Amino acid sequence: GQNTYGKHLGCYADQKKLRLLTGFYGNYANTNSPSSCLDICIQAGFMYAGVQYASECFCGENLPQASAAVAEHLCDMKCPGNVTQHCGGYFTMNIYETGLSKFTPRVPTTASTMNEPIQIVFLLTLNGRALRQVHRLINVLYRSHHYFYIHVDKRQDYLHRKLSSLEQFPNVKLATTRFSTIWGGASLLKMLLASMKDFISLGWKWDFVINLSESDFPIKSLEELEKFLSANKGLNFVKSHGREVQRFIKKQGLDKTFIECDTHMWRVGERKLPRGIIIDGGSDWIALSPEFVSYVVGKQDQLLSGLDVIFQHTLLPAESFFHTVLRNSHFCDSYVDNNLHVTNWKRKLGCKCQYKHVVDWCGCSPNDFRTEDWPRIQNTQDRQLFFARKFEPIINQEIINRVEQYIGIKDHYLISNLEAYWQSIYNVEDMTASSDDILLTHAGSIVRHNARILLDEGCKIEPDLIIEINSYNYADVYKGNLILHKAIVHDNIEILIETWYKPKKHIELNFENPYIDNIKIFKVSSDYDQKETTFRNLAGILGPLSEPLLLYEFSAQVDKKSENFTLIWLDPTGAIGDVNMIHVDENNLTNFIKPNLKAPLLPGIWKVGLFEQNRIIVATKFLISPLEYFSGKDLSHQESSIIHSGSQNSYKNFSNIKPKNFLPDYEQSILLQKISQSNIQRIDQDLREWIDGLTLEFYNVLGSCIMFNNEIKDKLTCGRHKFENCVSTQWSSLTNDPKGTIGKLNTKTGQL
Ligand code: UDX
Numbered sequence: 188g189q190n191t192y193g194k195h196l197g198c199y200a201d202q203k204k205l206r207l208l209t210g211f212y213g214n215y216a217n218t219n220s221p222s223s224c225l226d227i228c229i230q231a232g233f234m235y236a237g238v239q240y241a242s243e244c245f246c247g248e249n250l251p252q253a254s255a256a257v258a259e260h261l262c263d264m265k266c267p268g269n270v271t272q273h274c275g276g277y278f279t280m281n282i283y284e285t286g287l288s289k290f291t292p293r294v295p296t297t298a299s300t301m302n303e304p305i306q307i308v309f310l311l312t313l314n315g316r317a318l319r320q321v322h323r324l325i326n327v328l329y330r331s332h333h334y335f336y337i338h339v340d341k342r343q344d345y346l347h348r349k350l351s352s353l354e355q356f357p358n359v360k361l362a363t364t365r366f367s368t369i370w371g372g373a374s375l376l377k378m379l380l381a382s383m384k385d386f387i388s389l390g391w392k393w394d395f396v397i398n399l400s401e402s403d404f405p406i407k408s409l410e411e412l413e414k415f416l417s418a419n420k421g422l423n424f425v426k427s428h429g430r431e432v433q434r435f436i437k438k439q440g441l442d443k444t445f446i447e448c449d450t451h452m453w454r455v456g457e458r459k460l461p462r463g464i465i466i467d468g469g470s471d472w473i474a475l476s477p478e479f480v481s482y483v484v485g486k487q488d489q490l491l492s493g494l495d496v497i498f499q500h501t502l503l504p505a506e507s508f509f510h511t512v513l514r515n516s517h518f519c520d521s522y523v524d525n526n527l528h529v530t531n532w533k534r535k536l537g538c539k540c541q542y543k544h545v546v547d548w549c550g551c552s553p554n555d556f557r558t559e560d561w562p563r564i565q566n567t568q569d570r571q572l573f574f575a576r577k578f579e580p581i582i583n584q585e586i587i588n589r590v591e592q593y594i595g596i597k598d599h600y601l602i603s604n605l606e607a608y609w610q611s612i613y614n615v616e617d618m619t620a621s622s623d624d625i626l627l628t629h630a631g632s633i634v635r636h637n638a639r640i641l642l643d644e645g646c647k648i649e650p651d652l653i654i655e656i657n658s659y660n661y662a663d664v665y666k667g668n669l670i671l672h673k674a675i676v677h678d679n680i681e682i683l684i685e686t687w688y689k690p691k692k693h694i695e696l697n698f699e700n701p702y703i704d705n706i707k708i709f710k711v712s713s714d715y716d717q718k719e720t721t722f723r724n725l726a727g728i729l730g731p732l733s734e735p736l737l738l739y740e741f742s743a744q745v746d747k748k749s750e751n752f753t754l755i756w757l758d759p760t761g762a763i764g765d766v767n768m769i770h771v772d773e774n775n776l777t778n779f780i781k782p783n784l785k786a787p788l789l790p791g792i793w794k795v796g797l798f799e800q801n802r803i804i805v806a807t808k809f810l811i812s813p814l815e816y817f818s819g820k821d822l823s824h825q826e827s828s829i830i831h832s833g834s835q836n837s838y839k840n841f842s843n844i845k846p847k848n849f850l851p852d853y854e855q856s857i858l859l860q861k862i863s864q865s866n867i868q869r870i871d872q873d874l875r876e877w878i879d880g881l882t883l884e885f886y887n888v889l890g891s892c893i894m895f896n897n898e899i900k901d902k903l904t905c906g907r908h909k910f911e912n913c914v915s916t917q918w919s920s921l922t923n924d925p926k927g928t929i930g931k932l933n934t935k936t937g938q939l
Pocket of ligand 1: 314369375400551552
């Protein structure tokens with residue numbers, strides 16, 4: 188435990204008498220290569236064939252007692268010029284057997300579990316708007332003897348607001364100190380530590396803390412988890428990377444300093460990790476004992492205060508911090524290499540550098556489980572795995588239904604709308620609500636559209652405040668959006684009405700082109716998720732400040748020979764805004780193209796066509812809706828002249844491109860230019876009429892219902908229209924959804 192380069196030996200020295208297995212000398216050429224003495228020393232602790240070994244390493248010439256100063260000098264000696272052979276130094280490495288093997292957790296026996304009931308703190312770290320899925324997760328995990336500590340990303344006020352009512356339960360607490368926990372950020376660890384400190388201060392009596400996100404779900408019954416944990420009290424479950432340490436350090440960016448600022452992880456430079464510390468890590472999903480957590484959040488010793496500095500500047504810190512503390516502290520023999528999770532890694536899809544806007548790093552994410560991934564979950568049956576990630580009902584809910592049945596939930600047959608899923612995309616109380624200009628413009632136009640439909644039936648309503656917008660799926664198919672809003676009917680009765688609508692399809696296929704059979708998807712929207720290969724903006728709501736992109740998918744036949752195609756983007760005046768070349772081969776059958784178009788985009792109907800040589804294969808139209816509001820206020824003349832005039836002068840010159848039957852002729856294009864010019868003048872009612880005309884072309888209203896109340900008890904007839912009660916309307920977000928709502932507490936069983 189005394190060696191400068193072998194401090195971690197202390198961990199084992201406390202526990203076991205170390206046996207020296209072997210010692211050896213080596214030399215190294217000190218170049219800038221990674222094989223310098225210090226790099227070798229960093230790898231000092233290692234696992235081989237399931238057994239943990241410790242080693243101490245000395246830099247210098249055969250110097251087992253080398254002083255730090257001598258070793259430092261020799262290690263850092265730089266080679267002059269490009270001479271690499273005769274400089275550098277020597278090192279000595281002693282390898283010890285620690286007596287620690289990869290720990291296998293105990294298999295529970297009936298006797299052990301009966302005597303030892305277990306209490307778990309579920310530390311939920313949440314982000315996004317999947318409220319009903321979070322309710323579903325809590326419903327399945329809830330028992331009155333467990334605890335729920337919930338942290339919601341500071342920026343997600345919707346989820347936080349909606350979950351705050353859970354504090355009615357004495358065993359549920361929402362974090363009051365909240366962090367903007369960006370992906371991979373140092374704040375994730377800060378949040379975990381602050382949360383742990385907070386729930387320790389509550390005096391809860393618990394045996395394990397397990398962190399889970401909104402996209403985790405159990406894949407075994409809670410009773411099985413309880414049984415397993417009660418046989419393994421005092422152990423700490425974390426998952427290690429399972430590769431060579433140095434490779435893990437590089438892959439994870441642990442040798443880089445990051446600074447989190449303005450919700451971004453900035454990479455600011457290289458760094459050297461402390462010598463003599465075993466670096467370990469892998470996954471940030473953990474199950475920890477109270478003894479270890481109290482140590483970690485308690486009074487800092489030298490190890491913790493040193494690691495604290497490092498981990499404040501570490502990317503994905505929670506993926507290594509707990510592992511490293513465990514390995515180097517007196518808790519090292521409580522380490523179990525299992526995070527209790529199965530993770531749906533599909534690296535080809537999940538490693539697309541999709542977080543570059545948040546971190547200066549190419550990060551990966553696991554994929555959502557879909558129905559076809561079911562065997563992967565089934566294969567965990569005999570393994571000590573109790574949770575899986577990721578699940579998103581907006582992507583696939585069927586698999587969640589299946590998992591619930593698999594883990595013993597038997598009441599699905601009672602749930603009539605088991606296959607329905609609603610997810611909020613707007614709520615009037617959201618911090619950002621008043622400035623969501625395009626969404627409010629769009630929703631306002633849809634509800635006016637519905638009011639006109641009702642007027643045709645002799646029912647006059649005046650649409651008022653938009654309260655909530657939900658995305659609605661049935662059987663994992665997007666069925667449209669639902670707008671819940673106030674309205675006045677019969678001149679003075681205020682009603683709450685929900686309007687269901689759906690985007691129309693706008694695709695023109697050229698059946699004479701031989702490639703037409705190969706086109707599977709050709710669609711424009713925004714917020715494309717590369718990992719899940721889907722648009723998150725399902726309704727295609729786009730405004731002048733949006734960033735549209737095109738998603739295409741070819742069927743496999745094209746792969747025989749690779750092909751080049753051209754994409755041409757036309758603005759509402761018929762001018763070419765951008766041209767892209769695309770290359771399709773067997774590895775690139777699905778892709779997305781972001782046109783090079785400057786904001787603001789000219790409002791109106793845009794068109795994008797796919798061409799083979801000069802011949803069109805397929806085209807689609809998309810709407811760039813004018814804005815009714817800017818920063819939450821009615822658009823002024825001055826704002827309109829900036830936002831609605833487009834950026835035509837930034838287009839490149841594409842006059843050499845003349846696709847057949849695609850561009851307007853000269854007269855048409857002059858007319859379209861004129862219309863576009865005059866549209867810039869439109870504000871107030873004139874502007875609304877323009878917006879509504881366009882909305883009508885792109886969206887269908889499918890129905891509406893109202894919320895009955897004390898005044899409207901059983902039916903409301905308006906003109907020839909008889910309103911349905913939303914509560915009994917299958918598609919309505921107001922209908923009963925037991926799986927997505929927190930259940931009633933059964934005081935006998937302690938379950939929801
Ligand atoms: C992967 C790994 O599985 C995970 O271990 C690692 O921390 C990040 O990369 P991924 O699916 O990419 O996970 O991350 P995600 O589950 O979306 O986020 C991780 C945690 O951070 C969750 O608890 C999530 O709620 C939270 N988070 C994420 C936020 O609080 N705010 C965000 O903006 C993003």
